[in-house]
Amino acid sequence: xxxxxxxxxxxxxxxxxxxxxxxxxxxxxxxxxxxxxxxxxxxxxxxxxxxxxxxxxxxxxxxxxxxxxxxxxxxxxxxxxxxxxxxxxxxxxxxxxxxxxxxxxxxxxxxxxxxxxxxxxxxxxxxxxxxxxxxxxxxxxxxxxxxxxxxxxxxxxxxxxxxxxxxxxxxxxxxxxxxxxxxxxxxxxxxxxxxxxxxxxxxxxxxxxxxxxxxxxxxxxxxxxxxxx
Amino acid sequence: xxxxxxxxxxxxxxxxxxxxxxxxxxxxxxxxxxxxxxxxxxxxxxxxxxxxxxxxxxxxxxxxxxxxxxxxxxxxxxxxxxxxxxxxxxxxxxxxxxxxxxxxxxxxxxxxxxxxxxxxxxxxxxxxxxxxxxxxxxxxxxxxxxxxxxxxxxxxxxxxxxxxxxxxxxxxxxxxxxxxxxxxxxxxxxxxxxxxxxxxxxxxxxxxxxxxxxxxxxxx
Numbered sequence: 001x002x003x004x005x006x007x008x009x010x011x012x013x014x015x016x017x018x019x020x021x022x023x024x025x026x027x028x029x030x031x032x033x034x035x036x037x038x039x040x041x042x043x044x045x046x047x048x049x050x051x052x053x054x055x056x057x058x059x060x061x062x063x064x065x066x067x068x069x070x071x072x073x074x075x076x077x078x079x080x081x082x083x084x085x086x087x088x089x090x091x092x093x094x095x096x097x098x099x100x101x102x103x104x105x106x107x108x109x110x111x112x113x114x115x116x117x118x119x120x121x122x123x124x125x126x127x128x129x130x131x132x133x134x135x136x137x138x139x140x141x142x143x144x145x146x147x148x149x150x151x152x153x154x155x156x157x158x159x160x161x162x163x164x165x166x167x168x169x170x171x172x173x174x175x176x177x178x179x180x181x182x183x184x185x186x187x188x189x190x191x192x193x194x195x196x197x198x199x200x201x202x203x204x205x206x207x208x209x210x211x212x213x214x215x216x217x218x219x220x221x222x223x224x225x226x227x228x229x
Numbered sequence: 230x231x232x233x234x235x236x237x238x239x240x241x242x243x244x245x246x247x248x249x250x251x252x253x254x255x256x257x258x259x260x261x262x263x264x265x266x267x268x269x270x271x272x273x274x275x276x277x278x279x280x281x282x283x284x285x286x287x288x289x290x291x292x293x294x295x296x297x298x299x300x301x302x303x304x305x306x307x308x309x310x311x312x313x314x315x316x317x318x319x320x321x322x323x324x325x326x327x328x329x330x331x332x333x334x335x336x337x338x339x340x341x342x343x344x345x346x347x348x349x350x351x352x353x354x355x356x357x358x359x360x361x362x363x364x365x366x367x368x369x370x371x372x373x374x375x376x377x378x379x380x381x382x383x384x385x386x387x388x389x390x391x392x393x394x395x396x397x398x399x400x401x402x403x404x405x406x407x408x409x410x411x412x413x414x415x416x417x418x419x420x421x422x423x424x425x426x427x428x429x430x431x432x433x434x435x436x437x438x439x440x441x442x443x444x445x446x447x448x449x
Contacts, residue, residue, distance in 0.1 A: 013301040021300055025308050029315035036319045043326040051329050135333060140270065140390070141408030 052118075056090050059120030059130035060101040063092040067226050071212065076219040076228045087212065091223045092120070099224045101129055102216055108204035111196045113137040115146070119205060121161065121213060123220055127185075128159035128174075128205060136197075143197035152191050152198065160185035161209050168214050176202030238363050248370030254347045255378035255420075256427045261347040265379060266416035268338050272395045275383025277331055279376025281324065281339060283369070285316045286348050290356040290368035297357045309352040310343065317342045347375060378423075385419050386410045 057063045068079035072086020079088060090103040101122040107114050115136040120129040133147040146152060162171045172186040176199045182189035190198035222228055238244065254260045264282070269275045289312050293300075300308050321339050325332045332339070342348065351371055356364040384394055390410030392400035409415050 013303055018301050018304045021296075021308060022304055022311075025296075025311050029311050032315055033318050036322050040322040040326040044322070044329075047326065047329045137336075140411040141406065 052090070055118045055132045055134065056092055056103045056120075058132045059103050059118055060092045060122070061129070062094050063100055064095045065097075066090045066092045066103075069223070069228060071215050071219065073215070076215075076222050078228045087208075089212070089216070091226065093226065097226070099123065099220075099226075102223065104208055104212055105134070106204040106208035108200045108207070110136060110138050110200040111143045111194075112139065115197065115200050115204070117201065117204065119156065119208075121209075121216065123216060123223075125158065126160075126162045126213070126217075128156050128161055128209075131156045131201065131205075138194070138197045143194045145191050145194050146197045146201055149191055152189070155182075155188045158185070159188070159205070161205075161213055163214060163217060167217060169210050170206070170213065174202055174206040174209060238359060240363050240366055244363055244366045245370040248367065248372070248374040249377065250374070252371075253374045253378060254371055255375060256423060258347075260350060261345045261375065262420075264338050264341065264345060265382060266413065266420065268335055269379050269382035269386055269416060269419075270390065270411045271334075271387045272380065272383045273331070274334055275379040276376070277324065277335060278338065279372075279379040281320045281335075282342055282345060282347070282375055283372030284320055285313060285342050285345075286351060286372040286375075287365060287368045288316045289313045289348060290351055290364045291361060293352045293356040294359060294361045294364035300357070305357065306349075306353070309349060309357075313348055313352070314343050347371065381423055382416065382419050385422075386415050390415060 053066065056066050067090070069089050069091060070077045070079050070081065070084040070086045071089045072084070074085055077084045077086070088105065092100045092103060094100050101120045103118055103120050105116065105118055107116040109115070113136070115138065116134045117131050118134055119131040121127075122129045131153070136144065136147065138144045138146065159174065160172065161174065163169070164171045170186075172184070174186050174188065176188040176190045176195075177183075178195075179190050179192040188198065188202045190202075216223065248254065250257075252258060255262070255265050261282075264278055268278045289309070292312050293309060296308075317340060320342070324335070324339060351368055355367055359367070388394055388399060389407045390412075391406050392398060392404045407415070410419065
């Protein structure tokens with residue numbers, strides 16, 4: 001039955017009734033969503049905080065407490081300030097309050113979608129100390145091995161990320177090499193069958209490291225003190 | 230949907246059971262197959278998706294049924310969608326509050342419950358015509374049927390694709406997982422196998438009935 005025929009048979013519904021229904025339902029719906037949002041928001045924030053804390057302690061061994069900073073070309077700032085340019089970094093301290101390392105986020109396109117990781121950087125050995133995949137959609141059984149394959153994760157226990165003499169970039173580009181051909185400390189041995197995903201990890205750490213490691217070294221005293229100037 | 234009851238129904242056990250077996254949304258009506266195929270790669274995902282859909286189905290059916298006399302025909306679909314979207318948003322927040330890991334595993338499919346035709350189908354074909362009590366019980370039945378169907382797929386796929394159920398190792402470590410079962414094609418394979426089984430059972434039942442009738446007709 002077409003709508004024209006329908007309106008001939010049925011009496012026309014007044015526009016007011018339609019407006020009233022749609023408006024009323026929309027208001028009710030808004031009220032419900034706001035109520036649930038208000039109630040769940042603190043719990044969700046808490047969950048996110050716990051997830052980040054767990055990830056930080058995975059990539060930097062021996063962490064007791066952490067402090068969030070925003071680090072960019074303009075300097076180091078306490079996280080929470082508004083309109084700050086830079087990336088969020090998590091400075092990690094041990095029980096004595098000494099800086100154990102800095103955790104950073106990095107992302108690059110993998111095989112299916114963007115892979116996001118958190119990785120740890122140790123300022124003393126100038127090396128990467130661990131990675132944790134935060135988000136990915138890689139193929140189960142192949143690409144998703146980057147998250148848990150023990151041999152692959154071994155690459156990041158002490159991945160060489162020394163700065164050059166001028167302290168403005170890495171001495172050696174961090175690269176992912178073909179499975180079984182790792183020779184240098186700054187090379188990542190890829191997983192066979194997951195080359196694209198492995199390469200994405202190498203690329204994102206190199207990109208982020210080239211940009212962020214010189215800044216970390218530059219602001220090391222502030223990070224050690226746990227206080228942004 | 231073949232059976233569209235337009236007259237007011239009474240609450241019977243059938244109101245509930247129909248969704249489980251006779252009109253199972255997945256195995257009989259073949260509705261809402263997108264989440265069925267996409268998120269059933271593990272038992273946990275299947276349970277979470279099933280329960281989320283069940284909640285949205287029951288809540289939206291209740292509201293639609295309560296408001297059925299006040300909703301003008303011309304704007305009914307828009308109204309149903311707003312109602313469904315509201316409950317989906319609520320589920321979205323609640324799942325984030327329960328577990329972020331689970332939320333990340335289910336991805337966009339929580340939001341996509343809005344477009345699940347089982348729910349809109351129930352609102353249009355049933356809840357908008359029936360009293361609240363009947364609608365709720367029917368929705369619970371349908372939602373449970375949907376959850377069971379997801380579970381049927383999820384357990385089989387996780388078992389074959391990873392050798393585990395709910396993360397607990399079932400097969401010995403010698404078992405080489407069939408990775409394809411976790412990938413999208415596995416969803417089609419397993420769904421096909423279940424449909425085959427259900428159809429076989431249905432045919433056998435009909436055959437038996439036919440034979441019994443034949444026997445009665447022959448007077449033996």
